[in-house]
Amino acid sequence: MLDFEEELKKFKPIPDTSExxxxxxxxxxxDMVDILKEMVKEKR
Amino acid sequence: MNCxxxxxxxxxxxxxxxxxxxxxxxxxxxxxxxxxYNEGLQxxxxxxxxxxxxxxxxxxxxxxxxxxxxNLLGLVYFxxxxxxxxxxxxxxxxxxxxxxxxxxxxxxSVQKPGILNRLDSIAQKYNQALAYCRQDSRDxxxxxLKRIIGSHPKLVEAYQLLALLLIQDGKYEEARRALVSAAKxxxxxxxxxxxxxxxxxxxxxxxxxxxRRRARKDEPEMAVGAEAVVAPQPxxxxxxxxxxxxxxxxxxxxxxxxxVAMFLIVPTMRQNENNDAQNALVSxxxxxxxxxxNIASLEKQxxxxxxxxxxxxxxxxxxxxxxxxxxxxxxxxxxxxEKAVAAIGTVNETxxxxxxKAVYESINxxxxxxxxxxxxxxxxxxxxxxxxxxAIPLLLQVVEFDPEYSDGYALYYLAQSYENTExxxxxxxxxxxxxxxxxxxxxxxVAKSKAESMGESDPGDEETVExxxxxxxxx
Numbered sequence: 195m196l197d198f199e200e201e202l203k204k205f206k207p208i209p210d211t212s213e214x215x216x217x218x219x220x221x222x223x224x225d226m227v228d229i230l231k232e233m234v235k236e237k238r
Numbered sequence: 239m240n241c242x243x244x245x246x247x248x249x250x251x252x253x254x255x256x257x258x259x260x261x262x263x264x265x266x267x268x269x270x271x272x273x274x275y276n277e278g279l280q281x282x283x284x285x286x287x288x289x290x291x292x293x294x295x296x297x298x299x300x301x302x303x304x305x306x307x308x309n310l311l312g313l314v315y316f317x318x319x320x321x322x323x324x325x326x327x328x329x330x331x332x333x334x335x336x337x338x339x340x341x342x343x344x345x346x347s348v349q350k351p352g353i354l355n356r357l358d359s360i361a362q363k364y365n366q367a368l369a370y371c372r373q374d375s376r377d378x379x380x381x382x383l384k385r386i387i388g389s390h391p392k393l394v395e396a397y398q399l400l401a402l403l404l405i406q407d408g409k410y411e412e413a414r415r416a417l418v419s420a421a422k423x424x425x426x427x428x429x430x431x432x433x434x435x436x437x438x439x440x441x442x443x444x445x446x447x448x449x450r451r452r453a454r455k456d457e458p459e460m461a462v463g464a465e466a467v468v469a470p471q472p473x474x475x476x477x478x479x480x481x482x483x484x485x486x487x488x489x490x491x492x493x494x495x496x497x498v499a500m501f502l503i504v505p506t507m508r509q510n511e512n513n514d515a516q517n518a519l520v521s522x523x524x525x526x527x528x529x530x531x532n533i534a535s536l537e538k539q540x541x542x543x544x545x546x547x548x549x550x551x552x553x554x555x556x557x558x559x560x561x562x563x564x565x566x567x568x569x570x571x572x573x574x575x576e577k578a579v580a581a582i583g584t585v586n587e588t589x590x591x592x593x594x595k596a597v598y599e600s601i602n603x604x605x606x607x608x609x610x611x612x613x614x615x616x617x618x619x620x621x622x623x624x625x626x627x628x629a630i631p632l633l634l635q636v637v638e639f640d641p642e643y644s645d646g647y648a649l650y651y652l653a654q655s656y657e658n659t660e661x662x663x664x665x666x667x668x669x670x671x672x673x674x675x676x677x678x679x680x681x682x683x684v685a686k687s688k689a690e691s692m693g694e695s696d697p698g699d700e701e702t703v704e705x706x707x708x709x710x711x712x713x
């Protein structure tokens with residue numbers, strides 16, 4: 195049996211299009227190449 | 239290919255000749271990112287949008303410059319109704335690759351007038367529905383979600399939230415329909431699948447309980463103590479068994495049944511019917527007796543009332559009796575005896591006072607005397623005319639009024655009339671009466687001798703009449 199309250203927590207509000215900028219800034223764009231660069235940099 | 243560390247074009251070299259960075263790991267990362275993109279693309283092609291998004295995210299985690307993966311991720315978000323997330327990915331994609339980027343087409347189509355406003359409005363409505371859910375206003379939430387689905391049928395989350403509400407309210411069929419619609423957009427969404435499984439489980443539970451109920455209805459149960467043992471019912475073919483013994487058993491059973499009915503049930507039924515009839519008869523007799531008693535009682539009452547009525551009807555009441563008495567008195571004074579007789583006949587003597595009764599008796603006596611006088615005249619005339627049959631009743635009336643009327647001649651003529659009609663018994667009776675009333679007269683002596691000798695000597699009619707007339711003249 196589903197727990198209604200718990201299931202409800204899974205649903206998040208949909209951001210408005212005016213919040214796209216914020217969403218972009220919040221987006222973590224770090225990838226593995228960036229990590230690799232960091233690792234090589236630290237090694238040297 | 240450029241070195242990932244210093245950015246110099248190094249061709250196919252495994253190690254950068256300028257910075258010495260090992261390129262093999264970088265290649266592996268790019269290869270893994272490409273693989274993840276391919277996986278995401280395949281999933282998107284079979285409408286597993288959630289799975290595609292996961293794969294594309296993985297691809298971008300490895301290589302954030304994988305424009306194809308980012309553009310596709312934006313497209314997947316847009317298809318799932320997540321416009322803002324789609325725009326985010328497309329804007330970033332455009333930022334990483336400003337030129338020759340297919341994302342321009344997507345952004346142009348989304349930025350047409352009115353589209354973003356409409357998409358914002360849908361997002362606001364969905365958020366409102368979510369707020370309703372958290373406030374436990376499920377009905378309002380359901381209405382809002384249905385509106386959203388009507389205007390923007392690609393918002394998977396709207397279907398899922400609606401299904402959750404419906405499941406919570408036990409409306410599994412409606413929930414199933416919402417989930418099917420959601421699955422048409424995103425076929426393997428984990429939330430959609432979880433909810434669908436919940437709906438299936440409820441259907442299974444219902445089917446099981448229905449089967450149990452049906453089984454309870456269909457199968458006969460023999461209670462043994464606290465438990466119930468289900469006894470299988472043999473079919474008619476099993477009973478007959480094809481051997482013929484079953485039919486014989488059935489016929490024997492039917493015969494026994496008829497015999498039992500004839501010897502046990504039918505007599506009992508008849509006995510009951512007879513008892514009922516007897517009871518009904520007794521009851522009817524009782525009712526008849528009661529009715530007879532009632533009738534007798536009523537008849538007595540009627541009789542008593544009639545007697546009571548008789549006092550007042552025909553003879554008049556007290557006032558009428560006195561009026562008639564006065565009328566009779568007046569008629570007597572005027573010499574109208576007929577009118578007096580008629581009036582006195584309607585007077586009720588019992589209602590009169592003592593004085594009234596004295597007056598009544600006086601008038602009545604006078605009237606009767608008058609009547610006796612007339613009757614005697616008529617009777618004696620008939621006697622003299624030798625019409626003895628006519629004379630007898632008239633003279634009887636006079637004798638009854640006064641046996642000594644006209645010095646006993648009425649009585650004497652009556653005795654002679656009976657004698658002449660050969661009624662010696664009556665004649666002897668009245669002769670004896672006369673002799674008793676007038677013993678010292680010659681007629682008395684003659685009457686005595688006649689009474690004594692009646693039957694031995696029978697004097698002639700003419701002699702008798704003459705003798706009597708002579709005696710009358712002498713007296």
